[in-house]
Amino acid sequence: MDSPKKSHSQFTKFYYIFLLLSTNLLTLFISTTFNSSGCSLNFSGNTPTAIQDHVTQASSNLPSEFIAFTSPHELPFGFNTNFDSDKIVPPVGRPCTLFPDILRKYMTYKVNGSCPDDELLAQKLLLKGCEPLPRRRCRAAAPQDYVEPYPLPASFWSTPSDSSVVWTAYTCKNYTCLINRKRNQKGFDDCKDCFDLKGVEKSRWTKPTSGGGVDFSIDEVLAVKKPGTIRIGLDIGGGVATFAIRMQARNVTIVTTSMNLNGPFNNFIAARGVVPLYLSISQRLPFFDNTLDIVHSMHVMSNWIPTTLLHFMFFDIYRVLRPGGLFWLDHFFCVGEQLEEVYAPLIDSIGFTKVKWVVGRKLDRGPELKEMYLSALLEKPLKNSW
Numbered sequence: 001m002d003s004p005k006k007s008h009s010q011f012t013k014f015y016y017i018f019l020l021l022s023t024n025l026l027t028l029f030i031s032t033t034f035n036s037s038g039c040s041l042n043f044s045g046n047t048p049t050a051i052q053d054h055v056t057q058a059s060s061n062l063p064s065e066f067i068a069f070t071s072p073h074e075l076p077f078g079f080n081t082n083f084d085s086d087k088i089v090p091p092v093g094r095p096c097t098l099f100p101d102i103l104r105k106y107m108t109y110k111v112n113g114s115c116p117d118d119e120l121l122a123q124k125l126l127l128k129g130c131e132p133l134p135r136r137r138c139r140a141a142a143p144q145d146y147v148e149p150y151p152l153p154a155s156f157w158s159t160p161s162d163s164s165v166v167w168t169a170y171t172c173k174n175y176t177c178l179i180n181r182k183r184n185q186k187g188f189d190d191c192k193d194c195f196d197l198k199g200v201e202k203s204r205w206t207k208p209t210s211g212g213g214v215d216f217s218i219d220e221v222l223a224v225k226k227p228g229t230i231r232i233g234l235d236i237g238g239g240v241a242t243f244a245i246r247m248q249a250r251n252v253t254i255v256t257t258s259m260n261l262n263g264p265f266n267n268f269i270a271a272r273g274v275v276p277l278y279l280s281i282s283q284r285l286p287f288f289d290n291t292l293d294i295v296h297s298m299h300v301m302s303n304w305i306p307t308t309l310l311h312f313m314f315f316d317i318y319r320v321l322r323p324g325g326l327f328w329l330d331h332f333f334c335v336g337e338q339l340e341e342v343y344a345p346l347i348d349s350i351g352f353t354k355v356k357w358v359v360g361r362k363l364d365r366g367p368e369l370k371e372m373y374l375s376a377l378l379e380k381p382l383k384n385s386w
């Protein structure tokens with residue numbers, strides 16, 4: 001995963017801080033001085049041209065549509081007690097302005113026109129921490145001859161039409177290529193074999209655990225609670241959402257977060273007929289406290305995530321789970337002593353009750369690497385979870 005480069009000089013840092021400050025002050029000035037409260041929409045942007053030059057000079061690196069969106073916007077009816085303000089300041093990820101070149105590309109488009117076909121650029125910006133991305137006033141790239149999804153329930157296990165996807169961002173240009181890439185394509189790709197619905201996806205989570213292994217089945221997990229009490233939940237980094245499809249068959253509604261890393265994961269999930277959520281692992285989960293019955297995550301939460309971020313993430317999962325809710329940490333992987341020394345104490349500290357805790361060896365890359373899997377079923381305490 002990309003991370004901001006540490007090579008910025010002190011000068012560059014101060015320059016950005018200066019830019020940020022001057023931009024914010026200027027846009028505040030503009031929005032309070034020149035706010036128009038009429039009903040007409042100004043399609044050429046929010047910023048009056050005389051001032052535009054001023055802004056452009058001071059923040060030559062920040063595109064005008066970015067400023068138009070992120071500036072404080074005066075509420076038409078004045079002070080609003082819910083907002084505790086007379087303005088709305090729309091959110092974007094704080095790191096957005098650290099990457100002015102990518103940001104400028106992303107925010108340069110014709111207002112009320114077609115957006116550039118720039119999914120790859122957008123995702124790069126997002127993964128660098130510009131999350132949420134700024135909204136744009138243009139129409140997102142879409143296939144010229146879009147084909148509607150299969151009707152339910154055929155859509156669950158059918159490969160959608162190639163014409164439902166804009167393929168620009170991916171190495172593969174059709175689903176046949178994605179299905180065959182495990183055999184034909186060298187190199188690593190996230191969820192490389194996932195698009196083949198007749199392959200490993202077909203049987204995931206359906207077989208009962210053999211001999212205390214790390215592969216729990218969905219029915220074993222659901223059997224931990226009273227029938228029907230696991231109804232809604234989240235799958236973090238859920239590939240092509242086979243987990244959600246399996247749960248749907250048990251009347252459980254699951255929302256699946258996924259990026260589009262070299263494949264149209266979000267389109268594919270949606271085409272199957274379950275809900276994709278385009279959200280990175282860094283973003284605060286967009287659910288209220290104590291609401292979800294189950295959170296599942298397989299292969300994603302592991303030792304590649306900085307430990308402090310992982311700590312925040314576990315607490316966020318604890319937060320969104322309702323008391324009595326289940327966290328199924330599926331195939332967490334790490335190496336050798338990391339589990340006893342770092343991760344087990346870290347997970348222990350959150351406050352879950354352990355329902356299942358199975359450690360196994362991960363052998364796919366050879367035993368000498370001493371890689372480990374942990375699968376755990378954790379429950380948020382029903383009482384005193386606060």
Ligand SMILES: *[C@@H]1O[C@H](CO)[C@@H](O)[C@H](O)[C@H]1NC(C)=O
Pocket residue numbers: 043112113
């Ligand atoms: C906005 O774009 C649509 C579709 O291209 C067009 O029909 C409409 O006239 C445009 N509106 C303005 C104000 O430019």
Ligand SMILES: *[C@@H]1O[C@H](CO)[C@@H](O)[C@H](O)[C@H]1NC(C)=O
Pocket residue numbers: 171172173174176177
């Ligand atoms: C799919 O794309 C590959 C190249 O990625 C191409 O060789 C192949 O002909 C395409 N197949 C179909 C069915 O369009």
Ligand SMILES: *[C@@H]1O[C@H](CO)[C@@H](O)[C@H](O)[C@H]1NC(C)=O
Pocket residue numbers: 249250251
């Ligand atoms: C799911 O719900 C439907 C309709 O309420 C019901 O007929 C069906 O038995 C349920 N399936 C399961 C596996 O609970």
